[in-house]
Amino acid sequence: MNLTRRQWMGAGAAGLLGAMGAGAKLSPLAQAMAATSPETATLEGLASFTGQVTHATHYGPLIATVQNGRLIKVEAQASDKRPTPILTEGVLDRTYDKTRIVGPMVRKSYLEWEMNGRQGSHKPELRGRDEWVQVSWDTALGLTAKAILDTIEKYGNEGCFSSSYGGWSHAGIFRPNVLQGRFFNLLGGSSITTGDYSAGAGQIIMPMVIGDMEVYSAQTAWEQLRDHTELVVFVGCDPDKNNRIEYTVCDHEMYAGWDAIKQAGCRFISINPQVTTTDEKMGSEWVRIIPNTDTALFLAMGYHLISQNKHNQAFIDRYTVGFDRYRAYLEGRDADGTPAKTPEWAAAITGIPADKIRSLAELMATKRTQLCGSWAIQRAHHGEMPYWAIVNFACILGNIGLPGQGVGFSWHYGGGGMPQSGGTAPTGLSQGRNPVRKICPASRINDMLLNPGQEFTYNGSRYTYPQVKLIYNAGNNLFSHQQDLNELARALQTVDTYICQEPWWNGSARWADIVLAATTTLERNDISSAGTYSIDKVYAMKQVVAPQHDALDDFEIFRRLAALCGVEYAFTEGKTAMDYVKTAYEASSAAKHTPFDQFWAEGIARIPVPAAAHQWVRHGDFREDPLKHPLHTTSGKVEMYSSTIEKMNIPDMPPMPKWQPPAEYLGNARKGQVHVVSPHPYWRLHSQMNNSETLRKRYTVQTREPLTLSPEDAKAHGIQDGDLVELYNERGAVVVGARVSDKIMPGVVSLYEGAWPQLDSKGRCNNGLINFLTSSRQASGLTQATTANTCVASIRKCTDADPGGTRAFQPPRITQSNVRFDEKFFGVDRAFALREKATASLTPAEKIFYQRCTVCHGPRDPGQFTEKQWLGITPSMFQRAGLNEDERKMVLDFLLKNAKH
Numbered sequence: 001m002n003l004t005r006r007q008w009m010g011a012g013a014a015g016l017l018g019a020m021g022a023g024a025k026l027s028p029l030a031q032a033m034a035a036t037s038p039e040t041a042t043l044e045g046l047a048s049f050t051g052q053v054t055h056a057t058h059y060g061p062l063i064a065t066v067q068n069g070r071l072i073k074v075e076a077q078a079s080d081k082r083p084t085p086i087l088t089e090g091v092l093d094r095t096y097d098k099t100r101i102v103g104p105m106v107r108k109s110y111l112e113w114e115m116n117g118r119q120g121s122h123k124p125e126l127r128g129r130d131e132w133v134q135v136s137w138d139t140a141l142g143l144t145a146k147a148i149l150d151t152i153e154k155y156g157n158e159g160c161f162s163s164s165y166g167g168w169s170h171a172g173i174f175r176p177n178v179l180q181g182r183f184f185n186l187l188g189g190s191s192i193t194t195g196d197y198s199a200g201a202g203q204i205i206m207p208m209v210i211g212d213m214e215v216y217s218a219q220t221a222w223e224q225l226r227d228h229t230e231l232v233v234f235v236g237c238d239p240d241k242n243n244r245i246e247y248t249v250c251d252h253e254m255y256a257g258w259d260a261i262k263q264a265g266c267r268f269i270s271i272n273p274q275v276t277t278t279d280e281k282m283g284s285e286w287v288r289i290i291p292n293t294d295t296a297l298f299l300a301m302g303y304h305l306i307s308q309n310k311h312n313q314a315f316i317d318r319y320t321v322g323f324d325r326y327r328a329y330l331e332g333r334d335a336d337g338t339p340a341k342t343p344e345w346a347a348a349i350t351g352i353p354a355d356k357i358r359s360l361a362e363l364m365a366t367k368r369t370q371l372c373g374s375w376a377i378q379r380a381h382h383g384e385m386p387y388w389a390i391v392n393f394a395c396i397l398g399n400i401g402l403p404g405q406g407v408g409f410s411w412h413y414g415g416g417g418m419p420q421s422g423g424t425a426p427t428g429l430s431q432g433r434n435p436v437r438k439i440c441p442a443s444r445i446n447d448m449l450l451n452p453g454q455e456f457t458y459n460g461s462r463y464t465y466p467q468v469k470l471i472y473n474a475g476n477n478l479f480s481h482q483q484d485l486n487e488l489a490r491a492l493q494t495v496d497t498y499i500c501q502e503p504w505w506n507g508s509a510r511w512a513d514i515v516l517a518a519t520t521t522l523e524r525n526d527i528s529s530a531g532t533y534s535i536d537k538v539y540a541m542k543q544v545v546a547p548q549h550d551a552l553d554d555f556e557i558f559r560r561l562a563a564l565c566g567v568e569y570a571f572t573e574g575k576t577a578m579d580y581v582k583t584a585y586e587a588s589s590a591a592k593h594t595p596f597d598q599f600w601a602e603g604i605a606r607i608p609v610p611a612a613a614h615q616w617v618r619h620g621d622f623r624e625d626p627l628k629h630p631l632h633t634t635s636g637k638v639e640m641y642s643s644t645i646e647k648m649n650i651p652d653m654p655p656m657p658k659w660q661p662p663a664e665y666l667g668n669a670r671k672g673q674v675h676v677v678s679p680h681p682y683w684r685l686h687s688q689m690n691n692s693e694t695l696r697k698r699y700t701v702q703t704r705e706p707l708t709l710s711p712e713d714a715k716a717h718g719i720q721d722g723d724l725v726e727l728y729n730e731r732g733a734v735v736v737g738a739r740v741s742d743k744i745m746p747g748v749v750s751l752y753e754g755a756w757p758q759l760d761s762k763g764r765c766n767n768g769l770i771n772f773l774t775s776s777r778q779a780s781g782l783t784q785a786t787t788a789n790t791c792v793a794s795i796r797k798c799t800d801a802d803p804g805g806t807r808a809f810q811p812p813r814i815t816q817s818n819v820r821f822d823e824k825f826f827g828v829d830r831a832f833a834l835r836e837k838a839t840a841s842l843t844p845a846e847k848i849f850y851q852r853c854t855v856c857h858g859p860r861d862p863g864q865f866t867e868k869q870w871l872g873i874t875p876s877m878f879q880r881a882g883l884n885e886d887e888r889k890m891v892l893d894f895l896l897k898n899a900k901h
Helices: 005-021 028-034 038-048 085-095 108-115 137-155 176-185 202-210 222-228 254-263 277-282 294-307 313-319 323-330 343-350 354-366 384-397 442-450 485-494 554-564 568-572 577-587 596-602 611-615 620-624 643-648 693-699 711-716 828-838 844-853 867-881 885-897
Strands: 051-057 060-067 070-076 105-107 132-134 160-162 191-194 231-235 267-271 285-287 369-373 406-408 439-441 455-458 461-464 470-474 497-502 514-517 526-530 537-541 604-606 674-677 706-709 724-729 732-740 748-751 792-797 814-816
Touching (some): 051 537, 070 085, 105 137, 137 160, 137 470, 137 514, 191 442, 202 384, 222 611, 231 277, 231 354, 294 343, 294 354, 294 384, 343 354, 439 442, 439 455, 442 485, 554 568, 577 596, 867 885
Parallel strands (some): 160 191, 160 470, 267 285, 369 406, 497 514
Antiparallel strands (some): 105 514, 455 461, 674 792, 706 748, 724 792
């Protein structure tokens, strides 16, 4: 017999278990809706609970005060050394904000299309402004499963595209992108993103140049800077702002380290178009630079030191290859016919006087110098070049691997500089093997959708874009990350179904067809660690309140989908979410010192940091003995010129750092245009927390995002502080509020990324989302990375704004519906054949790799990187994943065996 969901709900658990024991057969839909986890028994208790609960987030570890089941106060735990209002105000605000998605939703035109047997049009042009219909979970999940199976049946698994890549939606082990990958891989896989928006150019070029990803690598212990460094040079780097949040749990321990470095007498210089909060606190000397011209500056400083015979030839001879080719380019003797890269040459490009360029070079050559590069400078057209030029300049200085000196590209992130425990963090479920080999670089989604089947290059290999007809987006704000959002909106019209799994009505949810209402982490149990690099604590993310409205947690949503498709046991392995929390803790280093029950009761367990970690120096072993500890480059040394890249013969990717004018910057802008930089926001994590009304009151101007501009530009355009401003180019327009400041150079304006979209009556973003202006062009054919900071626009005072301010935080129009489909309509039995094909067992090495090494950044397919690149990436990757020596060897053997050749 088959039990319907109505029969199950009426019969109760005892009746169901009795029926199952008597041999009753449940339909897939009934099975999915029937199974419940033991934790649901506590919902009644949560509804009346009063007390305090520990939890942890990207913004810090917290203590939640609950009264009669409602969160009323958020405080920082004692382990958070510098808590921010993002934690204490934002977390409370967004839990009950009106932007919460109250239950599963289907876009009205899409639902009508499905009800009509997919005849006619689902009106994709109405995405973002159509009405919504709230439906039951069985209807929403049935439609979701049907859309997935329809797509696979017609276009193959590659027709399903996972746009969920980074897992930034929360800090725990149940990251939606991992759960989504696990679900799809049980059905034969899907097309996926590769690389990321954060540092897509750096993560590809750096392993070839210096043998490590660098952007996600631990930095020299901060005590070494305190004791040895005389000069810190921030190149677009802002540790004060960006260390306020973190991929795991941010405990802000590095702030005291920066204070100590300053108190030790270190000097700070900031090369940046605007003054940062770091510069204000460190007292940095501000060196103004035209955006996207850092490469020219470092070329010229290198030229100057060489011309004065002040370069470190001994270091170059022992630790590098390719210097002669690079020197010839600097001196204008290269075959490309460009002039010598003199300070005068660079002054015309960078806006920095030639004498200042010379004095900067000589100062860095005479002081014990740490160069701190940001991720921002490589988010640009030809963004690989500034990173490479900085490394080559450090080689000319000869200070790589010395205590407190050299280069670092992650000082602004993850507590960079905190000593490392070397321990293992909690890890969750494995994504499993993805049989589909179709990829799309994270920032090239527009191009993929508009040009299916088109060939592109990535990391020296050729690929073709998949033909995507379904997008599944869980825990990732596609409509905030992607550039040129008007282009994306057009590109999405080529897709049949766009599914979004999300707690709030952000841009990604509003432009979807099916929205699955997810809980926040406060509404479920989870576990995480502190410090991306230090990994010195484990935090309990205990459930604080019951799920709001009709939301389900991500694990439960995918469990139900897996049950519908006949792969529930393969998905859960018979474990509850809390089982995985306990397993993750027991596998962490904290379990050696603190039993789980004690950890869960106290909310925190510590992992000891060895004394030697406080003496650690980045690239120190290589400096000590380059033969014993070679870099994982082709030569084993720093590659100032790369024969590997030369052989790739990529037109816009030279084999050494060269000045290549960006497609748009102040050097080729039209009269009156400004360069728009879009740094990470101070009061948010990308788009997260934009729906916190309390936080918005701290920074918005007439309810919109603030635009920082110089007094000179304000005067030229008749703009005063507090005015509304329209910023526009050929890609789009935004309405923002003016903040006139002498802390930004003329010709440059700054608009934080991550605002939520809302189009006004004239098609402009009325809330100031910068990505309506940014270009979707690639950094290069090598990396295909984002160029968000290569953007020019025109500016004028806005006199025709829609009245009433932004409406980005008003929920869309929603109607209720009890529409139901016969279970046969969904056709979930089609999944059985896919399941049998896809659930082949993984080797132990594969299981570790897919479970612990593919959670965040980096390739999820061993064949995407060469042996040398894997050798360069794995030290920092294994450290973040917490692998022991045996596990490292096992996984490395697997990667090298399956690497790109």
